[in-house]
Amino acid sequence: MAEGLGHHNRAVVAGAGIAGLATALRLHRAGWQVLVVERAPARRSSGYLVNLLGQGYDAADRLGVLPALADRDLGVFTSILVRADGRPKFTIPAALAQAALGPRAMTVFRGDLESALYEAARDAVTIRFGTAVRSVAQDRDGVDVTLSDGTTERAELLVGADGVHSGVRELVFGPEAGFRVDLRHLVAAFPLDRVPQNVPDGAGATFIGPRRTAALINLGPGRSSAFFTYRVDDPSAELARGPVAALGSAFGDLGGGVPDALRRLAAAPETAYFDSVSQVVMDEWHRGRVVLLGDAAWCVSLFAGYGAALALAGADQLGTALGEHPGDVAAALAQWEAQLRPEIRTRQALARKGTSQYAPPSRAHVWARDLMIRAIQLPGIRGLVQRSVRRDHG
Ligand SMILES: Cc1cc2nc3c(=O)[nH]c(=O)nc-3n(C[C@H](O)[C@H](O)[C@H](O)COP(=O)(O)OP(=O)(O)OC[C@H]3O[C@@H](n4cnc5c(N)ncnc54)[C@H](O)[C@@H]3O)c2cc1C
Incomplete structure (x- = not known):
């Protein structure tokens, strides 16, 4: 009208x-x-x-x-924080994230x-x-x-x-x-044509280490995706290498579903969003x-x-x-x-x-972050988190 x-x-x-x-x-x-x-x-x-x-x-x-x-709407999924070799550290249930976000929220491609x-x-x-x-x-x-x-x-x-x-x-x-303003991080995100290896159905497996994050999300065939971000000193030089070479160097040492996701990227590099993170x-x-x-x-x-x-x-x-x-x-x-x-x-x-959430500067920051995420699951702190998420996005 x-x-x-x-x-x-x-x-x-x-x-x-x-x-x-x-x-x-x-x-x-x-x-x-x-x-x-x-x-x-x-x-x-x-x-x-x-x-x-x-x-x-x-x-x-x-x-x-x-x-x-x-x-x-892909809904809220279970998050599993994993170690470099892909073994789980701990799990954040979907219900916890759902409660924090409230009913007026959606996750979509x-x-x-x-x-x-x-x-x-x-x-x-x-x-x-x-x-x-x-x-x-x-x-x-x-x-x-x-x-x-x-x-x-x-x-x-x-x-x-x-x-x-x-x-x-x-x-x-x-x-x-x-x-x-270049924030000196690169990001790559791409769809996975097959569900990621070693990630349960309806879950995302995230590795967070010093200066980098790798996440693989298994929401079934045609709905699964990979996300990588890492800190770099020279974003333009890193971008010029292209996503396959750059991610291979930055994440090639990780286990779990990461090696297979990188092989998939190498087979279809044009499907990747790959850029430096800027404001x-x-x-x-x-x-x-x-x-x-x-x-x-x-x-x-x-x-x-x-x-x-x-x-x-x-x-x-x-x-x-x-x-x-x-x-x-x-x-x-x-x-x-x-x-x-x-x-x-x-x-x-x-x-x-x-x-610093996505690319903690040091191992001590990774440890502090893990501790915080574990604490979020305690019932008393859960209420505080829910109120703070709704305030930030209200
Ligand atoms: C990995 C990742 C995760 C994200 N997660 C979230 C999230 O959870 N929640 C959220 O709210 N946001 C998120 N964002 C941010 C969000 O995706 C962007 O802020 C949003 O898509 C920006 O939309 P836009 O239309 O301004 O720009 P764009 O999506 O970049 O669209 C610009 C369009 O203009 C066209 N174009 C470019 N130059 C020209 C030209 N000269 N003439 C004509 N057309 C041109 C391009 O082809 C494109 O179609 C995320 C971004 C990334 C990269």
């Missing part, structure tokens, strides 16, 4: 990821006509899991995509969340694949967006939802080096009629476990702000940005603290 008087308003959205599709859907509901341009030639899926909680779950609810996601948004948006907005933004010129009344297919689109608003390496950000705000830190997310949203604007990094949630919430709030300021894009963007900033600041700070 359209809100306000915006029927003549046009927006171009760069990027058909979670942020771009959620923005397109929400702006359409607010009465805007939307063109989405996506650089990739076609839709892709990806094998890593995202937790949808707090504001992200609420925004997904308002965007109407929860019913489509309900049967793709990132690709499934993107598909649900795509299905909801595809008939409402125009989506052009294989198309990127080449140049941007704006005046008081609008913005001209020249695309890689040679056409130029005139719009009232351009949304750069084109991810951590955003092209729109580069064109309008400046080079990536001015905004991307994007900017003093402004909008300039005139151009606004950045999602990882392009504020990437909180995977250590926050909240980037998809913020992309959905940011898109939802942008639609609301534009609806509250019909015909006044500048006022809407200023209000939207002021409302969102405190939350992003908090999430970025939490994520920077979170790096």
Whole structure:
């Protein structure tokens, strides 16, 4: 249902990821006509899991995509902390994690969340694949967006939802080096076509050692995945080695299901998400009629476990702000940005603290972490943890 008087308003959205599709859907509901341009030639899926909680779950609810996601919810699984050779150290039952997260939470593949948004948006907005933004010129009344297919689109608003390496950000705000803060960790995540070895059904086996984490999740055929992250001194040099060589050196000594997962990666390296872990830190997310949203604007990094949630919430709030300021894009963007900033600041700070959870600096940190996880299972502490998780994501 359209809100306000915006029927003549046009927006171009760069990027058909979670942020771009959620923005397109929400702006359409607010009465805007939307063109989405996506650089990739076609839709892709990806094998890593995202937790949808707090504001992200609420925004997904308002965007109407929860019913489509309900049967793709992977639920909460049992976590087994393992030693380097794959033998279990201890187990955290699924019920404990479920109780901590509460009922308004979901775990889905990132690709499934993107598909649900795509299905909801595809008939409402125009989506052009294989198309990127080449140049941007704006005046008081609008913005001209020249695309890689040679056409130029005139719009009232351009949304750069084109991810951590955003092209729109580069064109309008400046080079990536001015905004991307490398956290000096690499991450690789990929789907497993067969269930991982030595991991029981419905469980994840996680090894956490000094400077690294390896996790294998067995949720059955077609739903299993692997996740690796580790600290590096020179992220660019490590990235240049490619995922097979880099992970082989960093995790080749581990046992359990890891050797088989690495063999699977070597057979299909193109299925891996492999990048350095970064945050994007900017003093402004909008300039005139151009606004950045999602990882392009504020990437909180995977250590926050909240980037998809913020992309959905940011898109939802942008639609609301534009609806509250019909015909006044500048006022809407200023209000939207002021409302969102405190939350992003908090999430970025939490994520920077979170790096030591995934890559503890020393054996002493690993030991302290194990002790904490064991303690979480004690009934008295369990209540405190539940309250704290719900406060953080409420
Ligand atoms: C391993 C891992 C685990 C994570 N876990 C969680 C979690 O548990 N919970 C959570 O909330 N978040 C999680 N996140 C973060 C979350 O996945 C991201 O924050 C979110 O997907 C960002 O969405 P986005 O749409 O902003 O960017 P992207 O997903 O990067 O989408 C950008 C899109 O723009 C396209 N594009 C790029 N350049 C151009 C261009 N020049 N022109 C046009 N199109 C372009 C790209 O092809 C892509 O489709 C995790 C991330 C990782 C890597």
